[in-house]
Amino acid sequence: MIFEFNPHPDELLYSVLARFNLVSRNVMIGSKETVQDAFSSRTASAVYDLPTRLSILHSNLPVGTHFTPERMIQNLTLxxxxxxxxPPDRAEKVIEKMKMDGDVHTTIGVLASRIPFLSHMRYCHECIVEDCNQFGEPYWHISHQIPGIHICHKHYSRLLTSSLQVSSRENKHEFIDISQAITSGEEVSQDNPSEHERFLANAAYWLLRNEPPIIGLEVIREKYIACLQQEGYASFSGKVHNEKFMRSFVGFYGRDFLRSLDCEVIYKEQNWLLKMVRKQRGAAHPIQHLLMMHFLGLSPDIFFTTEIKYLPFGEGPWPCLNRGASHVGHATIREVKITRDYDTGLPMGTFSCPCGFVYSRRGPDRTVEDRSRIGEVKVFGKTWEKQLLKLSSEGKTITSIASVLGCDRGTVIKYKRILAGGVQEEAICAREVPEDRERNKRRKRWLQLQQIHPLATRKELREMAPKxxxxxxxxxxxxxxxxxxxxTVPQKYSDTRVNWEARDQQMLIAATTVVEKELSTEEKPERITVSMIGKRIAELGVLQKHPEKVPLTIAFIHQAVETLEEFQIRRVKYVAEELRRDKELVLQWKIVRxxxxxxxxxxxxxxxxxxxxKNI
Ligand SMILES: [Zn+2]
Ligand SMILES: [Zn+2]
Structure with missing residues (x-):
């Protein structure tokens, strides 16, 4: 019967029983008395890290104790x-064995890691002083008995090795109190622990004090891979760049430090580091996991409590990069579609804004600036197109429109044609039967006419396009x-100024469209003159008889008309292009003719x- 069972913070079950051994005077009677009292057997072992037979111990504790076997396992052991x-089922098995009996150390499966269990119990000099002040007695701390951790997480002082040899047969059935095992003469080392050592001590302590979810080896591996992808050590498909990864890892810790932890990484196909990121069974040592997390810049609380996903384009929302929209640069895009780039294997992100603008770029993003980088515009969308039409109706040149909208001149020209119906019509025609083709062509033209002249009456429209x-x-x-x-019932406009203004606007849009269409045409050029524009927009009469009523249109036309020389140069270019297309020699006399x-x-x-x- 254990009549006193009051663990201190971070105290080992072993230590609680060792203190009982002292106060019960069992220590006077015989070395196996406490083992008998606790586990009802003289042959039971006094295990410091992962003790067994805890159900029996529970039955030997004072009635009403809140230390159930589970609670002891969680709070008083490693x-x-x-x-x-x-793996979750293995963790269950460990709990079962600790409650009953069995070989727990084999079950946790870390023997292959080559990180040895402790040979002697350890303690922190400063903790002993503090514990004596606070609790009136020193005790064995759990956090001081972690293989691979050599400093106290609280004081960052080097742990001292006691005289208590845990692996010896001699002490196997005995609980030895810390007061009997402190080696008073040992020098307290003054060296400063490295940042890595501090991380390991804190991280291991966090594991002991919290109860991280048991998520399974595969989920752990996936999280590692996601981080490795994020850091550029694994491809988008999850393939680890072994060489680069190993070298960076070793460079991060240094060979000596890894060797001191028995975690040396040998550059060959099979080593503990690569095993951890491969799909296979078999547990790695907790210290190895902590080394991995630290390398990846994660603390265990972040690792276990947050979702870790590979985000080659960072966290959303992402900015809309539509320079034709007033919200350009604002984070309006909530989702990114990520695919694998066929050629490079790199992640390809496609970003779609509600404004219709869709762009993509190859990832991963490396800097903040990358977030405003467009690889390719997939769709310009209605908002952009509207802005393009607006700019061109304002009489902006193709070059200036291109620079405002952030695209090249070719794109402006192309989209102006599409919006004017040209290309769309061709595209539609390509998959239509001839009967439909004629109808669609005329429908398209008619709609365009109505678009350009939204205020025109039926009669006016009919006169503009009689055929x-x-x-x-x-x-x-x-x-x-x-x-x-x-x-419309014919009505007298009380304010004719407004009427002409609107008409001027419409004519301006129409005239701009005509000019830019002509300048980008691949067909035989026609000289841009007042009458050419007037005829094409079906407003020649107004231009000739009432130019003062449509000042914007007139101003635009005056700067748009071509001199004979300008037209001849355009003609020369066209003719030369035609010769090249027909695979003819481009000769001076041919061009002239x-x-x-x-x-x-x-x-x-x-x-x-x-x-x-020369330009052949
Ligand atoms: Zn300490
Ligand atoms: Zn947008």
């Missing part, structure tokens, strides 16, 4: 040091009438011709 790194109107009227009547604006140039063209045109002839 169980918590090992348990988080065991399309006639065709649609005959073949697509229902659709046409769905699109047409409501019949095909471009319809009359003798006497300017020096600039001649230079352009020479340039094209």
């Amino acid at each position: 169980y918590r040091l090992y348990a988080p790194f065991l 399309d109107f006639a065709w649609l009227y005959r073949h697509d009547n229902q659709w046409l009438y769905q699109q047409l604006p409501d019949i 095909k471009a319809g140039l009359r003798p006497g063209f300017s020096e600039a045109v001649t230079q352009q011709i020479h340039l094209e002839c």
Whole structure:
């Protein structure tokens, strides 16, 4: 019967029984008396780290004790040091064996780690002084008996080796109190423990004092892999870059330190470090896990209590990088879709903003700046397109639009064509039957017309595109009438200024579209003149008769019209391109003839011709 059982903080069960051994005077009677009292057997062992027969001990404690076998296992032994790194079923088995009997040390499976169990019990000089002051007696601390930890987590002083040899047969059935084992003469070492040693001591103590969830070896491994990916030591698919990883790890701790812990990493296929990140059974030593965590920059509380995922693009939300949107740079994107880049195996992130803008980039992100990097724009989206139209309606040049929207000139030109219907129409036509093609072409053109002239009446629209109107009227009547604006009762505008302003705006948009379409066309160029624009936007009459009513449009047209020289240069480029496309020799006389140039063209045109002839 153990009539006194009052553990101090961080005290080993062994120590509680050793103190009982003193106060009960069993120590006078015989060495095996306390073993008999505690475990009802003289042949039971006094085990310091992972004792067994705790159910029997429980039955020998004072009635009403709150120290159940489970509670003793959790709080008074080294169980918590090992348990988080065991498969759940094995941890269960360890508990069963500690309650009943069995070979616990084999079950925890760390024998293969080559990290030896202690040979002697250890203590901290300062803890002894403090414990005597606070509790009136010294005791064996759990945290001082961890293989691989050589300093006190509280005082960072070196642990001293007592005279109590735990592995000896002699003491096997005896509980020896710390007061009987302190070697008074030992010098207290004054060296400062390294940062690594402090980490290990604190981390191991955290394990003892907390009850980290037993998540299983595979989850632990996945967490390690996620961290290794994050740090660039494993690929997106999870393959560890062994060489780089081992060298960094050894570089981080230094060979001597690892050797002092019996955790040396030998550069070959099989070593404890690589084993830990491979899929296989078999537990590593807690110290090895802590070394791994520290290398990865994690404390055990973070490791066990937070979800660790590989985030090659960091935490969301991510910024929208649509320079055509007012919210550019704001974190509006909540999710990233991550795929594996086929060519490089690197993670590829695709970011979609609600504004319609979708971009991607190859990861992983290395710096904060990477968050605002676009690899490729997948979709520009409505907001961007709207802004493009707005800018071009303001008369901005392609170059300036490109620089505002953060893309190249080619993209601006391409999207202006798409938005004007050209490319979309071609794309749609490509998979349509001829009957539909005609209809869609005309529908598209008609919608475009209505878009450009939102205020135009039915009559005005019909006059602007008589052929399309006639065709649609005959073949697509229902659709046409769905699109047409409501019949407007002719009304007198009380404020004609507003009417002209709106018209000027519409004409400006239409004129800009015409000019930029012409400048980016791959078809035979036509000189940009007032009448060319006027005809194409079906407003020649206004331009000629009432230019003062549409000042914006007139101003735009004046800067857009081409001089003869400008047009000839454009023509030369087009003709040369055509020759190259037809695989013909680009010769001066051919260009002159095909471009319809009359003798006497300017020096600039001649230079352009020479340039094209060289540019084969
Ligand atoms: Zn201490
Ligand atoms: Zn956006």
